[in-house]
Amino acid sequence: MITKDMTVGQVLRTYPQTVQIFLELGMHCLGCPSSTSESIEGAALTHGRKPDELVKQLNTAVSNG
Numbered sequence: 001m002i003t004k005d006m007t008v009g010q011v012l013r014t015y016p017q018t019v020q021i022f023l024e025l026g027m028h029c030l031g032c033p034s035s036t037s038e039s040i041e042g043a044a045l046t047h048g049r050k051p052d053e054l055v056k057q058l059n060t061a062v063s064n065g
Contacts (some may be wrong), residue, residue, distance in 0.1 A: 002058045004051045008043050009036030015062045025049060025057075 002011055002018075011018055012015050012030060022030055027047055035043065040058070041051040 002009060002040065002055055002062065004039065004041035004044070006040055006053050007036065008038050011040060012036070015058070017065060018058050018061050019040060021054075021057050023040050025054070 002015065008022070008027075008030065012022075019030065022043075025047060027035070027043060038046070040054060044051040044054040
């Protein structure tokens with residue numbers, strides 16, 4: 001289960017199927033050092049998204065496969 005305290009890098013390594021969600025939300029710099037160490041909450045706020053909604057989308061992507 002993905003939480004908003006996890007880093008973007010952690011989520012991408014553990015759940016590679018989430019890449020598409022990040023890209024669709026305009027989070028294109030997924031390999032940048034700062035983005036991979038940034039929390040999901042921080043990334044959401046940086047991109048004008050609600051952290052809880054992003055976590056929900058990511059967990060849906062993981063559960064769908």
